[in-house]
Amino acid sequence: MSDGVARAGRAGLGLDVERIRKDFPILERVLPGGRQLIYLDSGATSQKPRQVLDAEREFYERHNAAVHRGAHRLAEEATELYESARAKVAAFVGADPGEVVFTKNATEAINLVAYGMSNAATSSVPGADRFRLGPGDEVVVTEMEHHANLVPWQMLCERTGATLRWFGLTDEGRLDLSTLEEMITERVKVVAVTHQSNVLGTVNPVDVITARAHAVGAFVVVDAAQSVPHQPVDFHRLGVDFLAFSGHKMLGPTGIGVLVGRRELLEALPPFLTGGSMIEVVRMEASTFAPPPQRFEAGVPNIAQAVGLAAAVDYLSEVGMEAVAEHERDLTAYALERLGATPGVRVVGPLTAEARGGAVSFVVDGVHPHDVGQVLDDLGIAVRVGHHCAWPIMRRYGVPATTRATFYLYNTRAEVDALVEGVEHVQRFFGVAPTATAGGAGGGRNTSGATR
Amino acid sequence: MQVETLYQDIILDHYKNPHGKGLREPYDAEAYHVNPTCGDEVTLRVRLAGEGDDVRIDDVSYDSVGCSISQAAASVLHDLVRGQRLEDAMRVHDEFVALMQSKGQVEPDEEVLQDGIAFAGVSKYPARIKCALLAWMAWKDATARALGRDQASRPGGGLDGQANKEGAGR
Numbered sequence: 001m002s003d004g005v006a007r008a009g010r011a012g013l014g015l016d017v018e019r020i021r022k023d024f025p026i027l028e029r030v031l032p033g034g035r036q037l038i039y040l041d042s043g044a045t046s047q048k049p050r051q052v053l054d055a056e057r058e059f060y061e062r063h064n065a066a067v068h069r070g071a072h073r074l075a076e077e078a079t080e081l082y083e084s085a086r087a088k089v090a091a092f093v094g095a096d097p098g099e100v101v102f103t104k105n106a107t108e109a110i111n112l113v114a115y116g117m118s119n120a121a122t123s124s125v126p127g128a129d130r131f132r133l134g135p136g137d138e139v140v141v142t143e144m145e146h147h148a149n150l151v152p153w154q155m156l157c158e159r160t161g162a163t164l165r166w167f168g169l170t171d172e173g174r175l176d177l178s179t180l181e182e183m184i185t186e187r188v189k190v191v192a193v194t195h196q197s198n199v200l201g202t203v204n205p206v207d208v209i210t211a212r213a214h215a216v217g218a219f220v221v222v223d224a225a226q227s228v229p230h231q232p233v234d235f236h237r238l239g240v241d242f243l244a245f246s247g248h249k250m251l252g253p254t255g256i257g258v259l260v261g262r263r264e265l266l267e268a269l270p271p272f273l274t275g276g277s278m279i280e281v282v283r284m285e286a287s288t289f290a291p292p293p294q295r296f297e298a299g300v301p302n303i304a305q306a307v308g309l310a311a312a313v314d315y316l317s318e319v320g321m322e323a324v325a326e327h328e329r330d331l332t333a334y335a336l337e338r339l340g341a342t343p344g345v346r347v348v349g350p351l352t353a354e355a356r357g358g359a360v361s362f363v364v365d366g367v368h369p370h371d372v373g374q375v376l377d378d379l380g381i382a383v384r385v386g387h388h389c390a391w392p393i394m395r396r397y398g399v400p401a402t403t404r405a406t407f408y409l410y411n412t413r414a415e416v417d418a419l420v421e422g423v424e425h426v427q428r429f430f431g432v433a434p435t436a437t438a439g440g441a442g443g444g445r446n447t448s449g450a451t452r
Numbered sequence: 453m454q455v456e457t458l459y460q461d462i463i464l465d466h467y468k469n470p471h472g473k474g475l476r477e478p479y480d481a482e483a484y485h486v487n488p489t490c491g492d493e494v495t496l497r498v499r500l501a502g503e504g505d506d507v508r509i510d511d512v513s514y515d516s517v518g519c520s521i522s523q524a525a526a527s528v529l530h531d532l533v534r535g536q537r538l539e540d541a542m543r544v545h546d547e548f549v550a551l552m553q554s555k556g557q558v559e560p561d562e563e564v565l566q567d568g569i570a571f572a573g574v575s576k577y578p579a580r581i582k583c584a585l586l587a588w589m590a591w592k593d594a595t596a597r598a599l600g601r602d603q604a605s606r607p608g609g610g611l612d613g614q615a616n617k618e619g620a621g622r
Contacts, residue, residue: 033454370490370519370583371459378455386490394491400517401491429455430464430520 015319015327021410023049023315035380038415043198043226043359043406044384045248048312052251055311059304066300068277082303085310086293089258092313093224093243094234099266101259101293102301106225107148109244109259110192112272112296113221114152117190118159119270125289127268131219135161138187140218142167142175142204143396144197147389149223149244153192162189169396173200173349180212188218195227199388199404200349201332201359203227210239219265225249230328230357230408232321235260247305252312256305259296266292273298316409324409328358331407331416335360338420343434344427348397358407361388364423366432369401375426376403381419458577459520462570467520472530476513481597485590487582492518494526496590498598500538507538507599512591521571521580526587528567533591541595544568548588552581 021027024047029037039047059081065074067082083097090097103109120131133139139153143166157164167183168176175193184191191213196203210220220240227233228243229250235243242265247256261269271278271289275298280288289295316324333353339345344365350356364372373385384404387394394401405419427433479497486493494516501510512530516523532548533541547564548571556576560569574584 368519368523370492370521370580374458374577374580375455391491400493429459 014330015323015409017327017410017412020049020319023051024410025050027410031380033378035378038379038381038418040405040407040411040415040419041382041384042229042249042408042411043388043404045254046229046251046408047410048251048253048308049315051315052253052308052311056253056304056308059307064304067303068294078303081307081310082301085306088310088313090260092317093228093245093258093260094236094238095243095260096263098293099235099260099263101261101266101296102306103244103257103259103296104255104302105248105257106223106244106246107152107257109242109257110149110221110223111152112259113242113244113261113269114156115272116269116296118156119272121160123270125268125270128270130268131270133157133160133162133189136187137162137189138165138185139163139190139192140165140167140183140188141192142194143169143392144175144200144202144204144390145192145194145392146198146223146225147391148225149192149194149221150392153190156190167193169200169393172351173197173397174202174355175204177205177208180208184209184212184216184218186216188213188216190219190221192221192223194223194225195233196224196230196357196359197349197390197393198226198359199361199390199393199402201356201361202350203231203355203357205355206238206240214239226357226359229316231325241265247309247312250309250312251315252309253302253305255302256309258309261292263292266296269296271295271298275299277301319409327409328407329353331411331413332356332358332360334413335405335407335416335419338416339423342420342423344432345423348393348399348402359404360406361402361404362423363399363402364426364432365434367426367430369403371430372403372423372426375429376419376422379418379422379425381422383419457573458580460570460573462567463520463524466524466527466567470523470527470530472513472534473515473527474513475515476511479511479513480601481594483590483594483597485586485593487518487522487586489582490519492516492522492583492586494518494522494587494590496526496587496594498591498594500595500598505539509533509536509538509541509595514587514590516587518586519580519583521574521583522586525571525584528571529587529591532566532568538595538599545588545592549585551575552584 026047031037063077065078067079086100087097090100117131120128139157139162141150141153170176193209213220221242222240224243224245228245241262243260245258248254278290278295278298280290339362346363348361369385373383376383386401479499482497484495496514499511500507502508512534514526516526532544548568551560552575554575560572562569571584574580
């Protein structure tokens with residue numbers, strides 16, 4: 001594949017985006033009415049390069065079999081491909097292969113931890129008691145979590161009697177960590193935080209939070225669904241306990257996600273889903289469980305999808321995650337500058353590209369985000385509208401919803417220009433185009449509507 | 453541009469100047485509906501009048517946040533059912549729902565739907581049908597509640613609007 005991937009650092013100018021785009025057949029798509037697709041919704045799901053599609057197809061055409069069972073040749077090949085996918089993913093995020101659990105997606109990965117913890121109440125897995133929670137214990141999250149890193153913790157508290165607390169947000173769209181010491185006390189058992197907000201783009205200081213959490217003996221669970229695809233992430237260097245992400249947001253297929261967990265913790269964590277493949281010995285009365293990661297992979301897994309994810313990891317590694325991050329920083333800074341200079345448009349989230357990823361949410365005064373998205377779609381521009389599975393953020397900033405553009409390695413400044421021109425077209429279409437200057441920089445955000 | 457088939461002038465007019473918006477008292481029942489995929493919300497109250505076969509929709513009042521389609525649909529709903537006999541209002545409801553499910557294949561009946569015919573284009577945008585139906589579903593829900601209450605505890609018709617504020621949930 002090496003000749004198919006545009007290398008980073010060509011003349012020090014970053015990615016060869018034109019070459020990268022050729023690997024993504026869908027980007028050539030012309031929509032009804034002759035509109036050229038402009039895909040700015042990679043935060044929801046990324047597009048897939050041919051290399052990933054080919055890897056999946058080749059697996060089905062040549063190697064398809066159930067893994068970890070059967071003595072025939074295909075079963076051996078499939079198992080080998082599946083386990084080498086695990087090793088590749090592990091290397092990509094600075095973990096050991098034994099610390100990588102394949103799940104359906106990031107949501108399932110987080111649920112795996114939350115259910116493992118409540119299953120600890122009755123589990124016979126040695127060491128499981130360290131995960132037990134009950135009344136008086138606390139789980140700390142943040143107000144900027146995706147529902148996937150909020151609802152599972154609400155439910156864990158409901159099952160165990162523990163109390164849920166959360167960090168609020170500053171008006172600038174960052175975590176308010178001024179209460180770090182009061183919030184993370186000896187009572188806290190779990191701190192669950194997003195590495196990079198899918199709405200605000202904010203990159204959170206996970207190291208600061210982890211240092212405090214570990215000082216009081218709390219586990220740190222990081223939602224990395226928006227960080228692993230877009231910046232270099234090293235699990236061991238980050239020092240957190242659990243890390244969750246999805247394959248489909250990082251050029252991989254849907255149906256494959258990853259939980260990375262520190263080995264000693266995975267060894268003590270009771271299983272979530274149970275059945276075939278995850279057992280050690282089964283008798284009619286009771287069963288014992290396989291060591292991790294198999295303990296957490298009940299049933300025949302998504303093998304072709306794991307193989308596809310490995311191809312995605314190869315692709316990203318070849319391009320270079322530093323180069324991907326740099327490219328997105330450039331697009332983000334450019335989008336913030338241009339949208340910030342557009343009267344009647346307000347960005348929701350940090351206004352500079354510092355400690356910030358490529359999710360740019362904004363509101364257009366006088367036009368509901370659904371209508372913004374619909375008219376942009378008419379121009380061929382795909383953005384996400386709504387609450388982005390992070391409803392509390394909308395309440396915090398007093399908006400019903402936002403329009404969100406998200407960038408990836410295949411996006412260009414010209415596409416940012418098209419977005420800005422599209423937004424101006426939206427304003428004219430709905431008759432709200434501001435005549436004077438004003439508006440723009442986002443300083444006028446309503447921050448009073450924290451709750452409803 | 454195809455999007456003009458969706459954003460008819462009638463819809464944009466209702467969006468900019470909604471008819472009958474604002475919650476009013478007294479009322480018989482209230483329903484709160486949301487579109488969980490986008491966060492659009494409507495709280496809608498129904499006030500009935502009359503007895504037996506002569507039950508009519510005395511008032512429909514609402515408060516809502518959402519896109520132009522959902523806001524305009526609430527405004528048109530208000531115009532179409534307020535003052536109507538229950539039976540006629542239900543017929544309009546059924547007609548509107550049928551139009552939304554038509555995928556653009558049905559010629560709307562202007563006699564029945566009046567400004568509601570402007571929503572014909574919405575049926576070609578599957579993601580927006582729920583927007584157009586949000587207020588109508590809330591109205592149907594609130595009306596059913598009002599009728600239930602009617603049968604249970606409405607011998608004289610005099611109702612204290614404050615007494616029945618439970619929301620419909622999601």
